[in-house]
Amino acid sequence: MSDTNDVKPSRLEPPPVTRRSFLSIASLISFLAAMGTALAGVLRLPKPTVEPGPVRRYKVGHPEQFPVGAETLFAEQNFVVRRDAAGVYAISTTCTHLGCAVARTAEGFACPCHGSKFAANGRVLAGPAPRPLPWLEISRAADGQLVVYVDREVPEGTHFQA
Amino acid sequence: MGTTATIPEKTSATQEFLDNLRQLPRNLKDAWFRLGRLPESEREESQATFHNLFLHLHSVRVHLRTLRPSLTLGLGLIATFSFLVLVITGLLLMIYYKPSTALAYQSMKDIHYVVATGRFIRNIHRWAAHIMVIAVFAHMARVFFTASYKKPREFNWLVGLGLLVLTLALSFTGYLLPYDQLAYWATTIGANIANSPRELTDALGITPYFDPGGFQKRLLLGANTVGEDSLIRFYVLHVFILPLLLVILLSVHFWRIRKDGGLARPEDPPGGLAEWGGKLHRVFEPLATKTYGLMAVVRGRRPPVNRGPEGTVMSWPHLLWAELAVLMLTIAVTLVLSFYIDAPLKEIANPAVPENPAKAPWYFLGLQELVSYSAFMGGLVIPTIAVLGLALIPFLDRRPGGEGLWFGTPGERTVAWQSLLFGLVCTVGLLAFTVNFGWLRNWFPEIHQLWIIAINPGSILVLLFAGWSLWTLKRKNSVRLAAVALFTCFLVGFVVLTYFATVHRGPNWQFYWWPSQWPVH
Ligand code: HEM
Ligand code: FES
Numbered sequence: 001m002s003d004t005n006d007v008k009p010s011r012l013e014p015p016p017v018t019r020r021s022f023l024s025i026a027s028l029i030s031f032l033a034a035m036g037t038a039l040a041g042v043l044r045l046p047k048p049t050v051e052p053g054p055v056r057r058y059k060v061g062h063p064e065q066f067p068v069g070a071e072t073l074f075a076e077q078n079f080v081v082r083r084d085a086a087g088v089y090a091i092s093t094t095c096t097h098l099g100c101a102v103a104r105t106a107e108g109f110a111c112p113c114h115g116s117k118f119a120a121n122g123r124v125l126a127g128p129a130p131r132p133l134p135w136l137e138i139s140r141a142a143d144g145q146l147v148v149y150v151d152r153e154v155p156e157g158t159h160f161q162a
Numbered sequence: 163m164g165t166t167a168t169i170p171e172k173t174s175a176t177q178e179f180l181d182n183l184r185q186l187p188r189n190l191k192d193a194w195f196r197l198g199r200l201p202e203s204e205r206e207e208s209q210a211t212f213h214n215l216f217l218h219l220h221s222v223r224v225h226l227r228t229l230r231p232s233l234t235l236g237l238g239l240i241a242t243f244s245f246l247v248l249v250i251t252g253l254l255l256m257i258y259y260k261p262s263t264a265l266a267y268q269s270m271k272d273i274h275y276v277v278a279t280g281r282f283i284r285n286i287h288r289w290a291a292h293i294m295v296i297a298v299f300a301h302m303a304r305v306f307f308t309a310s311y312k313k314p315r316e317f318n319w320l321v322g323l324g325l326l327v328l329t330l331a332l333s334f335t336g337y338l339l340p341y342d343q344l345a346y347w348a349t350t351i352g353a354n355i356a357n358s359p360r361e362l363t364d365a366l367g368i369t370p371y372f373d374p375g376g377f378q379k380r381l382l383l384g385a386n387t388v389g390e391d392s393l394i395r396f397y398v399l400h401v402f403i404l405p406l407l408l409v410i411l412l413s414v415h416f417w418r419i420r421k422d423g424g425l426a427r428p429e430d431p432p433g434g435l436a437e438w439g440g441k442l443h444r445v446f447e448p449l450a451t452k453t454y455g456l457m458a459v460v461r462g463r464r465p466p467v468n469r470g471p472e473g474t475v476m477s478w479p480h481l482l483w484a485e486l487a488v489l490m491l492t493i494a495v496t497l498v499l500s501f502y503i504d505a506p507l508k509e510i511a512n513p514a515v516p517e518n519p520a521k522a523p524w525y526f527l528g529l530q531e532l533v534s535y536s537a538f539m540g541g542l543v544i545p546t547i548a549v550l551g552l553a554l555i556p557f558l559d560r561r562p563g564g565e566g567l568w569f570g571t572p573g574e575r576t577v578a579w580q581s582l583l584f585g586l587v588c589t590v591g592l593l594a595f596t597v598n599f600g601w602l603r604n605w606f607p608e609i610h611q612l613w614i615i616a617i618n619p620g621s622i623l624v625l626l627f628a629g630w631s632l633w634t635l636k637r638k639n640s641v642r643l644a645a646v647a648l649f650t651c652f653l654v655g656f657v658v659l660t661y662f663a664t665v666h667r668g669p670n671w672q673f674y675w676w677p678s679q680w681p682v683h
């Protein structure tokens with residue numbers, strides 16, 4: 001920094017701020033802060049704390065209703081329940097591509113919307129679906145009925161011992 | 163003429179009151195129509211234009227070139243007027259429509275079968291929506307091919323793009339409202355496209371930490387599946403938020419046209435020759451340094467009576483007549499279509515069984531075709547690339563020339579034809595290939611999802627088109643010609659994909675030559 005007698009505004013001696021412009025700047029900043037906070041509050045509005053819409057947890061019946069080798073389709077709720085030697089399990093019938101309900105076919109499942117095909121165990125055989133049909137969590141309610149949680153996924157091959 | 167009412171000096175208040183009462187009809191009329199008759203002089207005509215809030219979006223004079231239907235094809239006006247029709251019929255439909263999952267479908271049935279004129283009003287609303295979408299796309303193409311986006315009109319091009327997005331958003335939100343099978347499943351698919359960044363985040367295994375897809379879907383639906391909350395959100399967007407935004411942007415759009423000096427048109431060449439009405443006319447061009455006698459003015463063959471020296475005419479009445487004609491045409495076409503062809507209404511929404519095929523509205527079917535290879539790439543990335551690419555056009559092509567002329571710079575027509583052919587061959591070829599041979603997953607069932615996101619017919623088309631445009635840039639050494647190549651390919655791809663998905667895709671999204679061959683179920 002050169003040490004001349006210049007009256008150039010320098011960082012060390014900034015030009016004085018008048019009281020009036022200080023006040024207007026201060027009020028502008030507090031105005032913007034208030035509006036910003038209000039806006040943030042409003043932006044929070046579209047996302048409720050508790051997820052609205054139906055709780056997708058369904059009682060499907062007592063274990064005896066699912067004999068080994070049989071399959072029951074719950075079309076409204078979008079899953080199938082099966083039992084094999086290892087236990088009971090449920091597979092979602094909502095296509096992992098864009099959410100259409102898949103139909104049961106000889107080889108497994110087929111989606112009407114963009115032609116995804118799945119094996120009986122949910123694996124993708126063809127089409128745009130990015131993931132296998134998810135296996136769903138099962139538990140038993142106090143009255144002995146099985147409960148299927150449509151929003152909770154379990155690893156493929158997880159059986160419920162009933 | 164407005165009268166300066168002389169209030170007599172010495173009358174009783176009663177008398178004055180009675181006089182005012184007697185003159186009430188006339189004074190009311192004067193208050194509304196300040197001139198009291200149609201304008202006769204140019205001065206009165208210009209006042210008619212700028213003393214009226216709505217008319218003063220026009221400038222007082224318009225250039226003759228911009229009045230020629232062959233420049234604009236009236237497309238922007240058709241879009242404007244169909245929007246007007248939509249607002250009016252939409253308000254009428256709101257009287258009976260009930261936005262709740264339990265009642266929406268029944269209220270649509272009521273409108274269709276019970277309400278007097280209800281079906282007709284609904285048909286008009288539906289047809290005007292189709293016309294508006296077609297007109298907006300065509301208008302964008304006309305603005306592009308007449309190079310009307312160039313400086314100083316870049317900003318208005320961006321405003322226009324905003325209008326395009328709003329128009330499509332309005333159509334999409336309106337599609338759910340009847341709450342029939344088509345509505346339910348098209349919206350489910352749409353919301354899951356918003357969810358599709360999960361394809362990428364799942365493949366990378368980061369969804370639990372970073373989930374933009376889930377966020378977008380929740381924001382749109384208000385829940386995990388289409389239901390009560392989604393219907394209300396779509397309703398509020400459709401009848402209030404989006405139309406309001408559209409009106410605001412539209413006002414900016416019109417205002418900018420005026421501020422940018424009217425519609426884009428070529429400079430009238432110096433020396434005073436300009437072409438309009440298919441002929442060249444001599445234009446009188448005063449030099450600032452000279453005083454002119456009458457003879458100098460008349461030398462321009464015709465004395466410029468009723469025509470400004472620069473070839474302009476008064477907006478009132480010339481532009482107004484043109485606008486009125488387009489309005490009549492738009493309304494006539496809408497009415498005829500609505501009289502003969504009913505808007506569809508399927509069975510009530512059923513979450514257990516999808517409509518098969520579940521098709522989105524036709525202008526989204528091109529995207530739906532791309533989505534049927536990869537939801538993330540086809541549904542989000544490619545549309546984003548397209549909108550960004552369109553937005554960049556006026557900023558990358560900045561050399562003046564050709565404004566207001568169809569294919570105005572040398573070689574544009576040739577490049578447009580070549581690109582049309584190129585786009586056609588690429589799109590049809592790729593579709594024929596996938597129909598016959600399938601795609602990656604059919605050959606390698608265990609392939610990683612990232613490969614499918616990266617390599618699919620959609621992304622290949624984008625690369626082909628971009629390559630073609632770059633090659634044109636090198637070959638022709640012109641940015642404008644490269645832009646023409648890209649835009650033409652984009653347009654051709656859009657049209658072909660839309661046509662293909664509309665006509666040739668049937669149940670299970672399988673290929674059929676004609677819808678009449680669909681299996682009955
Ligand atoms: C709701 C949609 C839209 C409406 C109602 C609309 C309306 C109009 C109207 C009435 C005009 C006057 C000239 C004409 O009719 O061509 C115009 C001009 C213009 N529009 Fe649009 N427009 C819309 C969307 C768009 C889009 C999607 C773009 C491009 C991305 C665009 C860009 C422009 C530009 C740059 C002009 C000035 C053209 C010139 O100076 O020649 N507009 N618009
Ligand atoms: S939703 Fe199943 S294939 Fe697209």
